[in-house]
Amino acid sequence: MATLKDVAFLAQVHPSTVSRVLRCSENLPISAETRQRIMAAAIELDYHPDQRARALRLGKSNTIGLIIPDISNPFFADIAQSIEQECHKAGYMLMVCVSNEDQEKEINFVNNLTSRGIDGLIIAPVQDSYAHLVRLKKKNYPFVLIDRCFEEFETNAVISDNEASAFDAMEHLVKLGHRRIAFLSGRPTIYTIRKRLAGYLHAVNVYDLDRTPELISNGGFTFEQGYKECLKILSLPEPPSALLVSGNQITFGALRAIVETGLKIPEDISLIGFTDSIVTPFLVSPLTAITHPLRDMGARAFALLLQHMNAKERLPFSRIVVETKMLPGASTAPINEKMIA
Amino acid sequence: MATLKDVAFLAQVHPSTVSRVLRCSENLPISAETRQRIMAAAIELDYHPDQRARALRLGKSNTIGLIIPDISNPFFADIAQSIEQECHKAGYMLMVCVSNEDQEKEINFVNNLTSRGIDGLIIAPVQDSYAHLVRLKKKNYPFVLIDRCFEEFETNAVISDNEASAFDAMEHLVKLGHRRIAFLSGRPTIYTIRKRLAGYLHAVNVYDLDRTPELISNGGFTFEQGYKECLKILSLPEPPSALLVSGNQITFGALRAIVETGLKIPEDISLIGFTDSIVTPFLVSPLTAITHPLRDMGARAFALLLQHMNAKERLPFSRIVVETKMLPGASTAPINEKMIA
DNA sequence: GATGAGAGTGCAATCGTTTGCTTAAAAATA
DNA sequence: TATTTTTAAGCAAACGATTGCACTCTCATC
Numbered sequence: 001m002a003t004l005k006d007v008a009f010l011a012q013v014h015p016s017t018v019s020r021v022l023r024c025s026e027n028l029p030i031s032a033e034t035r036q037r038i039m040a041a042a043i044e045l046d047y048h049p050d051q052r053a054r055a056l057r058l059g060k061s062n063t064i065g066l067i068i069p070d071i072s073n074p075f076f077a078d079i080a081q082s083i084e085q086e087c088h089k090a091g092y093m094l095m096v097c098v099s100n101e102d103q104e105k106e107i108n109f110v111n112n113l114t115s116r117g118i119d120g121l122i123i124a125p126v127q128d129s130y131a132h133l134v135r136l137k138k139k140n141y142p143f144v145l146i147d148r149c150f151e152e153f154e155t156n157a158v159i160s161d162n163e164a165s166a167f168d169a170m171e172h173l174v175k176l177g178h179r180r181i182a183f184l185s186g187r188p189t190i191y192t193i194r195k196r197l198a199g200y201l202h203a204v205n206v207y208d209l210d211r212t213p214e215l216i217s218n219g220g221f222t223f224e225q226g227y228k229e230c231l232k233i234l235s236l237p238e239p240p241s242a243l244l245v246s247g248n249q250i251t252f253g254a255l256r257a258i259v260e261t262g263l264k265i266p267e268d269i270s271l272i273g274f275t276d277s278i279v280t281p282f283l284v285s286p287l288t289a290i291t292h293p294l295r296d297m298g299a300r301a302f303a304l305l306l307q308h309m310n311a312k313e314r315l316p317f318s319r320i321v322v323e324t325k326m327l328p329g330a331s332t333a334p335i336n337e338k339m340i341a
Numbered sequence: 342m343a344t345l346k347d348v349a350f351l352a353q354v355h356p357s358t359v360s361r362v363l364r365c366s367e368n369l370p371i372s373a374e375t376r377q378r379i380m381a382a383a384i385e386l387d388y389h390p391d392q393r394a395r396a397l398r399l400g401k402s403n404t405i406g407l408i409i410p411d412i413s414n415p416f417f418a419d420i421a422q423s424i425e426q427e428c429h430k431a432g433y434m435l436m437v438c439v440s441n442e443d444q445e446k447e448i449n450f451v452n453n454l455t456s457r458g459i460d461g462l463i464i465a466p467v468q469d470s471y472a473h474l475v476r477l478k479k480k481n482y483p484f485v486l487i488d489r490c491f492e493e494f495e496t497n498a499v500i501s502d503n504e505a506s507a508f509d510a511m512e513h514l515v516k517l518g519h520r521r522i523a524f525l526s527g528r529p530t531i532y533t534i535r536k537r538l539a540g541y542l543h544a545v546n547v548y549d550l551d552r553t554p555e556l557i558s559n560g561g562f563t564f565e566q567g568y569k570e571c572l573k574i575l576s577l578p579e580p581p582s583a584l585l586v587s588g589n590q591i592t593f594g595a596l597r598a599i600v601e602t603g604l605k606i607p608e609d610i611s612l613i614g615f616t617d618s619i620v621t622p623f624l625v626s627p628l629t630a631i632t633h634p635l636r637d638m639g640a641r642a643f644a645l646l647l648q649h650m651n652a653k654e655r656l657p658f659s660r661i662v663v664e665t666k667m668l669p670g671a672s673t674a675p676i677n678e679k680m681i682a
Numbered sequence: 683g684a685t686g687a688g689a690g691t692g693c694a695a696t697c698g699t700t701t702g703c704t705t706a707a708a709a710a711t712a
Numbered sequence: 713t714a715t716t717t718t719t720a721a722g723c724a725a726a727c728g729a730t731t732g733c734a735c736t737c738t739c740a741t742c
Contacts, residue, residue, distance in 0.1 A: 001455070001480065003698055014722045019700060029719050046476060048456040052393040052402070053698035056727045061393070071437075072415065072422045081413045084439045088446070093453060096412075096437035098425045105429070112434060114342070115389040135387060139342065223619055255623045278564055279620050282596045344728060355692050360730060370689045394728035397697045 002045035010041040018042070022049070055117045063093040064120045064305065065113040069101045070221070075248050075276050075294065076124065079146060082298030083122060090306060092119075101187075101221065103128035114141060120305045124148055127190050142308040146301045148191040149319070156308065158301040158320045162192050165290050165324040166199025169244055169272045172288075172326070174203065177335035178242040178270060180210040182233050184254055185246035186221040193218065196246050196274065215240055219250075226253025234261050234269075241335050242270035251275045251287070259284060266333035272326075280329060288329035293322050343386035351382040359383070363390070396458045404434040405461045405646065406454035410442045411562070416589050416617050416635065417465065420487060423639030424463060431647060433460070442528075442562065444469035455482060461646045465489055468531050483649035487642045489532040490660070497649065499642040499661045503533050506631050506665040507540025510585055510613045513629075513667070515544065518676035519583040519611060521551040523574050525595055526587035527562040534559065537587050537615065556581055560591075567594025575602050575610075582676050583611035592616045592628070600625060607674035613667075621670065629670035634663050 008015040013034060020028055021038045041047075055061035066083055068076040080096055087094040095113065099106040103126045110132050113121060121143035125133065130150055136143055137155065149157035173181055183200045185193045197216070204211055214236055219229035226249060233240065234257060243258075245251045251273035263269050265285035272288045273280070280287040300320055308315055349356040354375060361369055362379045382388075396402035407424055409417040421437055428435040436454065440447040444467045451473050454462060462484040466474065471491055477484055478496065490498035514522055524541045526534045538557070545552055555577055560570035567590060574581065575598060584599075586592045592614035604610050606626035613629045614621070621628040641661055649656055 004700095005698075015698085016700075016723080017721055020721090023700080029721085031720065034720080048452050050397070050698050051453065051457040052397045053727085054700080056391070056393045056397060056697095056729095057699045057701090059727075070422070071412070071425070072418050074413065074415065074418075077413050077415075077418045080437075081411070081439060084412070085441070093436075094438070095434075096421075097435070098422060100426070111389050112392065116392040249619075252620050252623065255620075259623060277620065278590075279593050279596075279618065279624065282593065282600060282625050283620065284623050284625065345730095346728080356728085357693080357730075358691060361691095364730080370691090372690065375690080391728050394697085395730080398728080398730050400697075 001050070002047045003050065004047075006045055007038065007041045007047050010045060011038045013038060059117070061093075061117045061119055062091060063095055063116075063118050064122065064302075064309075065095045065097060065109070065118045067097045067099055067106055067109050067113075067121070067123045067125075069099050069124055069126060070249075071096065071098050073221075073248050074278075075147075075292070078276065078294040079124075079298045079301075082295040083302050086299050086302040090302070099126055101126050107132045110136065114139075120144075120309045122146055122301050122305060125150075140314065142305055142311075144301045144305045144308070146297060150191070154317050156304055156317050156319070158297050158304065158322065159191070160292050160297070160322050160324050162195035162324075163199040163202070165274075165326070166196040166244065166246075167203050168199075168326065169290055170200055170203030170207075170209075173242045173244070173270060173272065173332060174207045174209070176242075176270065176332060178240075179207075179335075180212075180215070180238065180240045181242045181244060182215040182217070182240040183244050183246070184226065184229055184233065184250060185218050186225075186250065188218045193246060200244060210240075212236075212238070221247055221249060223249045223253040223256075226250030227256045228253075230254035230257035231261070234258070234263070240269070242332070243272070245271065245273045245275075248273075248275045248277060252277075255283065265331050267336070270332040270335075272332060280327065283331075285331045286329040287327075288331045289327045290324050291327050292324055297322055342391070343388045344391065345388075347386055348379065348382045348388050351386065352379045354379060400458070402434075402458040402460055403432060404436055404457075404459050405463065405643075405650075406436045406438060406450070406459045408438045408440055408447055408450050408454075408462070408464045408466075410440050410465055410467060411590075412437070412439050414562075414589050415619075416488075416633070419617065419635040420465075420639045420642075423636040424643050427640050427643040431643070440467055442467050448473045451477065455480075461485075461650045463487055463642050463646060466491075481655065483646055483652075485642045485646045485649070487638060491532070495658050497645055497658050497660070499638050499645065499663065500532070501633050501638070501663050501665050503536035503665075504540040504543070506615075506667070507537040507585065507587075508544050509540075509667060510631055511541055511544030511548075511550075514583045514585070514611060514613065514673060515548045515550070517583075517611065517673060519581075520548075520676075521553075521556070521579065521581045522583045522585060523556040523558070523581040524585050524587070525567065525570055525574065525591060526559050527566075527591065529559045534587060541585060551581075553577075553579070562588055562590060564590045564594040564597075567591030568597045569594075571595035571598035572602070575599070575604070581610070583673070584613070586612065586614045586616075588614075589616045589618055593618075596624065606672050608677070611673040611676075613673060621668065624672075626672045627670040628668075629672045630668045631665050632668050633665055638663055 004015040004018050008018045018038050021035050084094045097109040106126050124147045145155055145157040149159055217229045219225040245254050265271050274290045276291050280289045345356040345359050349359045359379050362376050425435045438450040447467050465488045486498040558570045560566040586595050606612050615631045617632050621630045
């Protein structure tokens with residue numbers, strides 16, 4: 001790797017001169033001849049400034065970090081994609097880290113990224129703890145939470161109206177005559193899950209629905225876990241007539257369980273999923289889905305972060321709430337008589 | 342951010358002593374009392390070594406870079422996920438960059454990452470050019486290509502047997518009686534596409550199939566492009582009785598076109614897709630899919646990279662070929678009479 | 683009672699850039 | 713011609729961590 005010194009030597013000038021020529025475009029007192037010589041040398045040696053030295057000296061790396069729990073989940077992959085594009089537009093690099101829902105790993109990433117001189121951080125936190133984020137806040141390090149946040153801990157965040165959308169989905173099912181509706185989700189320590197569960201319970205209360213505890217299941221986020229939990233629910237003595245599933249991978253797992261059990265959607269069971277996959281319209285039964293404006297979420301998180309990174313003084317925190325949208329499918333139908341029996 | 346100096350000051354020792362105490366665990370000549378004092382100070386100040394300074398001094402960053410064309414494509418997202426996990430196991434950080442199939446962007450990423458002191462690089466190249474990779478090779482910078490490689494340019498690579506798998510898929514269709522088979526894919530500048538096309542053409546020759554040029558389409562990689570290209574093909578005066586589609590997103594786009602056109606799979610048209618999505622079994626018609634051992638590909642690419650990064654002397658290049666697998670679905674069927682009419 | 687061996691620390695250079703300050707020559711002004 | 717200004721380029725410190733070398737002690741050994 002060619003260094004400034006190498007270029008300087010080749011051009012027969014001092015390294016500082018090379019630096020100046022390469023950095024400052026206009027009104028630099030330099031002879032055309034020398035500039036020419038330096039440029040030629042830089043190209044000749046395929047010189048690229050060492051970013052770590054630069055970051056060290058400048059205290060700025062033009063890089064931000066993104067920590068997400070799972071990149072093979074299209075939900076986070078799409079968010080990552082949009083953040084990456086915004087970064088690129090703004091001249092930033094993006095460092096993507098995957099916590100795999102492991103709190104320990106997330107903490108390590110935060111430490112590692114900050115000590116790399118990352119300028120800011122966007123995090124979809126695991127939410128088993130947040131002491132590391134409190135430290136970040138204390139150091140006045142700019143960061144934005146995405147999709148998940150802490151009620152009791154004030155930070156920047158871009159989230160969606162989980163509770164309302166779960167309630168709406170329930171209402172939709174209730175209007176079709178369903179009174180025994182199961183709720184399938186990941187860990188309830190997570191903000192989105194808690195909120196959706198709250199929306200579910202709210203609907204259960206308002207419409208006085210069946211409250212068998214077995215109808216609520218929080219097994220985990222994966223395809224496999226969704227599959228197993230759904231099988232369990234379907235084999236209840238009195239299985240539900242409808243299912244509200246929270247999460248991309250879980251929904252597909254549930255789908256597998258339903259297909260394997262031989263049930264037809266929506267004739268035998270109705271299904272609404274919190275899912276943002278492009279394939280929902282082409283599933284065995286085109287899925288009624290609650291979708292997020294993922295690109296918008298990513299873009300707004302980055303814009304908010306940028307604002308805080310560029311701020312001279314401490315800005316007040318923002319909590320941006322985006323609206324989900326129910327994508328109508330064909331996976332929900334009025335309850336039929338045999339279900340009740 | 343606390344520095345070594347801050348810790349040293351608090352512990353009343355020289356920075357170098359702090360560094361030694363924090364780095365070298367065993368047999369360091371240091372009094373227990375001093376060590377104690379230093380440790381306490383480090384914790385008190387929440388000290389984390391500055392990685393850019395460290396990387397600068399050590400010439401090693403314990404970070405590798407991954408450049409992929411599209412992260413919202415599960416194919417690359419899964420590869421990224423597995424590489425990330427391997428990295429983590431080996432104590433490396435992963436920096437993920439998304440080229441969005443833009444050669445310019447890829448070149449920038451390569452320059453930027455290498456000048457960040459990244460220890461190695463895994464790339465799924467855009468393949469419009471490779472001069473930047475030649476430079477990398479010249480500088481003896483360790484890198485591994487994944488999924489796509491260059492026939493005429495020797496490098497490390499982990500790829501799959503694209504040609505054979507396309508041929509096998511075609512053979513499968515031919516045995517069902519299909520003779521008019523369309524091939525839908527992304528840009529033919531890309532290795533995988535070229536190879537799959539070669540497999541397709543080979544089958545066309547061996548079995549003397551219909552060679553109407555309109556049956557071959559290379560519109561692009563996206564869902565939208567797959568949709569449009571497929572519509573075009575379906576509206577041919579003599580539409581094909583079967584479709585071989587190359588790529589995740591394109592396959593779903595084609596699916597949309599088929600569904601919208603009102604055709605039934607496999608009664609009206611057979612479909613085989615190169616796709617690695619977990620949802621293929623639950624589509625309108627459970628899809629016959631050619632799948633890749635994605636986790637394995639990622640793991641092997643990382644292992645190969647690690648080997649080259651740790652090598653004292655120049656190693657010979659490896660080209661690892663993994664086998665694809667045809668996942669049987671229900672989207673292919675024997676040709677029926679009305680198709681031929 | 684020198685000499686030598688270790689134990690316990692500090693010093694200073696280094697990695698590659700950047701930038702305020704200085705110097706030196708040339709040009710402009712008095 | 714003497715002085716100031718402008719132009720052009722070099723010097724050196726700094727960012728934070730690491731490490732070979734050197735230094736000062738304290739013991740034990742010959």
